[in-house]
Amino acid sequence: MNYLEKILHWKLIITYLIVVLVLTIVITATLGPAHIHPLIVLKMLASRLPLVNSLVAPSWSISEETIIFQIRLPRIILGVLVGAALGVAGTAMQGLFKNPMADPYIIGISAGAALGATLAMVTLASLSMYMVPLMAFIFAMGAIFLVYNIARVGSKLPTSTLLLSGIAVTLFLSAITSFMMYISGEKLHGIVFWLMGGLWASSWDDVWMTFPWIVIGTTIIYIFARDLNVMLLDEEPAQHLGVDVERLKKIIMTFTSLITASAVAVSGIIGFVGLIIPHAMRILVGPDHRILLPCSALVGGVFLVWADTLARTIIAPTEIPVGIITSIFGAPFFIYLLRKRKKAIF
Amino acid sequence: MTSVTLRINNIACRYESTSVLEDIELSALGGDFIGVIGPNASGKSTLIRSISRTLRPYMGAILLDEKDVYALPSKEVAKKLAVVPQESVITFAFTALEIVLMGRNPHIGRFDAEGADDLAIARKAMELTNTWHLSERPINELSGGEKQRVIIARALAQEPKVLLLDEPTDHLDIGHQIEILDLIKRLSKEESIIVIAVFHNLNLASLYCDRLMLIHHGKIFSLGSPENVLTAENIKRVYGVEVLIKRQPVTNSIYVTLLPRRDSMPPSSDYLSNKGAPKRMFFVHIICGAGTGSQLMHLLTERGYKVTAGVLNAIDTDHEMNYLGIPIVSEAPFSSISCEAHEANLELIDKADVIVLTSIPFGYGNLKNLEAAELALENKPVLLIEKEPIEKRDFTQGEAKKIYNRLKENGAVVLQDTKEVLPIIEEIAR
Numbered sequence: 001m002n003y004l005e006k007i008l009h010w011k012l013i014i015t016y017l018i019v020v021l022v023l024t025i026v027i028t029a030t031l032g033p034a035h036i037h038p039l040i041v042l043k044m045l046a047s048r049l050p051l052v053n054s055l056v057a058p059s060w061s062i063s064e065e066t067i068i069f070q071i072r073l074p075r076i077i078l079g080v081l082v083g084a085a086l087g088v089a090g091t092a093m094q095g096l097f098k099n100p101m102a103d104p105y106i107i108g109i110s111a112g113a114a115l116g117a118t119l120a121m122v123t124l125a126s127l128s129m130y131m132v133p134l135m136a137f138i139f140a141m142g143a144i145f146l147v148y149n150i151a152r153v154g155s156k157l158p159t160s161t162l163l164l165s166g167i168a169v170t171l172f173l174s175a176i177t178s179f180m181m182y183i184s185g186e187k188l189h190g191i192v193f194w195l196m197g198g199l200w201a202s203s204w205d206d207v208w209m210t211f212p213w214i215v216i217g218t219t220i221i222y223i224f225a226r227d228l229n230v231m232l233l234d235e236e237p238a239q240h241l242g243v244d245v246e247r248l249k250k251i252i253m254t255f256t257s258l259i260t261a262s263a264v265a266v267s268g269i270i271g272f273v274g275l276i277i278p279h280a281m282r283i284l285v286g287p288d289h290r291i292l293l294p295c296s297a298l299v300g301g302v303f304l305v306w307a308d309t310l311a312r313t314i315i316a317p318t319e320i321p322v323g324i325i326t327s328i329f330g331a332p333f334f335i336y337l338l339r340k341r342k343k344a345i346f
Numbered sequence: 347m348t349s350v351t352l353r354i355n356n357i358a359c360r361y362e363s364t365s366v367l368e369d370i371e372l373s374a375l376g377g378d379f380i381g382v383i384g385p386n387a388s389g390k391s392t393l394i395r396s397i398s399r400t401l402r403p404y405m406g407a408i409l410l411d412e413k414d415v416y417a418l419p420s421k422e423v424a425k426k427l428a429v430v431p432q433e434s435v436i437t438f439a440f441t442a443l444e445i446v447l448m449g450r451n452p453h454i455g456r457f458d459a460e461g462a463d464d465l466a467i468a469r470k471a472m473e474l475t476n477t478w479h480l481s482e483r484p485i486n487e488l489s490g491g492e493k494q495r496v497i498i499a500r501a502l503a504q505e506p507k508v509l510l511l512d513e514p515t516d517h518l519d520i521g522h523q524i525e526i527l528d529l530i531k532r533l534s535k536e537e538s539i540i541v542i543a544v545f546h547n548l549n550l551a552s553l554y555c556d557r558l559m560l561i562h563h564g565k566i567f568s569l570g571s572p573e574n575v576l577t578a579e580n581i582k583r584v585y586g587v588e589v590l591i592k593r594q595p596v597t598n599s600i601y602v603t604l605l606p607r608r609d610s611m612p613p614s615s616d617y618l619s620n621k622g623a624p625k626r627m628f629f630v631h632i633i634c635g636a637g638t639g640s641q642l643m644h645l646l647t648e649r650g651y652k653v654t655a656g657v658l659n660a661i662d663t664d665h666e667m668n669y670l671g672i673p674i675v676s677e678a679p680f681s682s683i684s685c686e687a688h689e690a691n692l693e694l695i696d697k698a699d700v701i702v703l704t705s706i707p708f709g710y711g712n713l714k715n716l717e718a719a720e721l722a723l724e725n726k727p728v729l730l731i732e733k734e735p736i737e738k739r740d741f742t743q744g745e746a747k748k749i750y751n752r753l754k755e756n757g758a759v760v761l762q763d764t765k766e767v768l769p770i771i772e773e774i775a776r
Contacts, residue, residue, distance in 0.1 A: 007459075241451045288444065
């Protein structure tokens with residue numbers, strides 16, 4: 001396959017994945033306790049689009065419209081955003097650290113968010129609905145800031161100390177979180193539920209809160225896709241090929257943290273998406289971040305939406321946290337990939 | 347277009363607090379091919395790292411076209427300066443072409459992708475390094491040599507004005523070593539590129555470099571043309587080994603031959619064992635020439651015998667053995683043996699306990715050596731090494747044959763091979 005064919009091939013893959021994403025949104029919107037026909041869902045969506053809306057006559061009930069637009073759609077869209085964010089953040093972290101075991105949580109984001117959310121739930125008597133995500137976000141970014149400053153040597157950020165200080169900060173913050181949980185009393189259930197990760201009770205507010213950060217962060221990471229490729233050659237060769245390695249590390253770290261913290265703030269700690277999706281995509285489309293990042297975003301979104309659909313329908317009306325689903329399906333798949341491609345994980 | 351310049355102004359580098367480079371000065375112009383040589387840990391790679399913006403010197407400056415490389419953005423430097431590292435660990439599945447295209451990275455704008463030009467340049471670089479046929483293969487599946495040539499293509503795709511190579515060809519077989527170094531040498535002249543390359547192989551360094559920098563303990567020990575830097579004296583002081591320096595007759599480059607250390611030679615086989623080493627000074631005189639005696643002289647010296655030789659012509663291969671400290675009677679090149687030389691030879695023979703005559707050809711010029719052997723046979727053992735019958739070595743219309751046969755008749759010991767000499771001498775010495 002020559003170079004131009006490769007570019008064409010990339011465009012085909014992206015187009016195909018966008019189609020899959022749209023189909024996923026429509027199909028999962030029909031699934032749930034109240035069964036709504038896919039055609040109706042399509043019509044409802046069309047009625048909200050400019051230009052084509054005049055062609056669609058409403059043929060559905062108010063309650064159906066409320067279920068789709070106020071309950072299912074925001075949840076699905078948020079699933080797409082969170083899945084995409086975790087996919088992109090995982091890809092960027094693995095590329096930056098040249099480490100296939102890196103995931104978006106590796107440098108302390110999850111531990112910070114968990115502590116923030118727990119603190120909000122334990123200490124604040126009357127919870128405004130925004131306090132948990134806000135505290136989670138602030139503490140996630142605070143954890144990153146802490147890790148960054150522990151790892152920093154002068155103006156440089158050595159990868160090994162970054163990973164190690166990530167582990168140290170994670171352990172420390174988790175200990176505080178455990179303590180908070182221990183003394184939380186009847187609020188423990190809510191905390192555990194949050195920690196397992198889930199997309200329930202998602203609203204359009206959640207979507208609008210995360211959307212700008214995730215879109216901006218992902219775009220900026222994508223702009224540095226070529227530099228991430230060169231970084232895979234290791235830091236010294238990357239430097240020789242004109243990449244400002246230290247600046248790149250800071251940029252990627254900042255925006256990866258931003259999108260991960262935004263995602264975690266609204267969804268809790270959903271595991272495995274940020275680890276599995278980049279792996280699977282790397283095996284399928286190769287290591288070039290210019291195709292790997294968009295693929296990880298799209299497939300991450302699709303994967304999480306289906307996992308969440310399963311989480312809310314599998315033992316309906318009871319919901320299980322989607323983090324359990326992603327881990328139950330993710331871990332065996334990960335083992336399968338490991339066994340199959342032992343040598344060529346990267 | 348003015349030529350690129352590189353000036354290294356008195357730099358010093360250290361890792362943590364260990365100083366690894368000091369007082370390094372160099373200035374180079376486009377077309378210069380400079381070799382950096384020195385023992386392990388002498389600071390060669392550190393020099394490459396400091397020029398390539400990886401290890402900032404704590405003193406001095408590195409000026410590329412009169413601009414401090416550490417003050418320029420990495421992209422600007424990468425447009426002019428490319429590095430081929432000692433070894434590249436690439437564990438993921440980029441194709442060779444994708445790796446070479448990364449060489450175009452400094453030339454491509456942040457929001458652009460590789461264009462047709464970049465592809466053409468990458469292709470040309472791969473064709474030059476003979477790797478175009480590998481372009482679609484994943485880099486992690488290539489052999490060490492193939493990978494290194496791809497990495498060199500990547501450096502060429504940067505279209506550099508300065509090319510730094512850290513032991514670039516150590517992973518390559520000799521065919522590819524020569525091919526790559528020929529290519530780099532040619533490009534350096536044609537494209538006016540400064541090449542600075544670290545070499546372990548001194549002969550390759552002398553073959554390709556205009557100038558050599560010999561580094562020892564982080565300092566320049568010697569800097570200049572290969573013949574000025576690669577002297578037996580310099581190499582002995584820096585590497586601690588004995589070498590023989592010759593000029594290659596064909597390429598006229600300096601050629602270094604390593605010699606084993608005499609004091610630390612292990613016995614390599616039974617017949618070389620020290621069992622038979624002489625208790626007292628035992629003299630062996632070798633009449634040889636045309637390289638037939640070198641091996642024997644070396645062997646006997648190692649075993650502790652006192653070796654002398656003669657008469658040899660001053661440019662004879664065997665004559666080079668006088669580095670061993672062997673007294674040799676010599677004659678001017680291509681001259682017949684003079685009476686003085688013959689006398690001196692007889693004097694050495696007189697001191698010797700045993701005489702060895704190697705399988706040399708005889709002409710009128712060295713007939714006196716045969717006569718010397720005959721005189722020796724009167725009162726001491728003479729060993730004749732006869733790899734070829736005397737008829738084939740006689741260029742004196744039978745005269746040499748006559749004396750030679752007389753030697754045999756009068757009790758000279760005839761041996762088929764040089765290997766047989768040592769056991770017999772051990773026998774006699776005991």
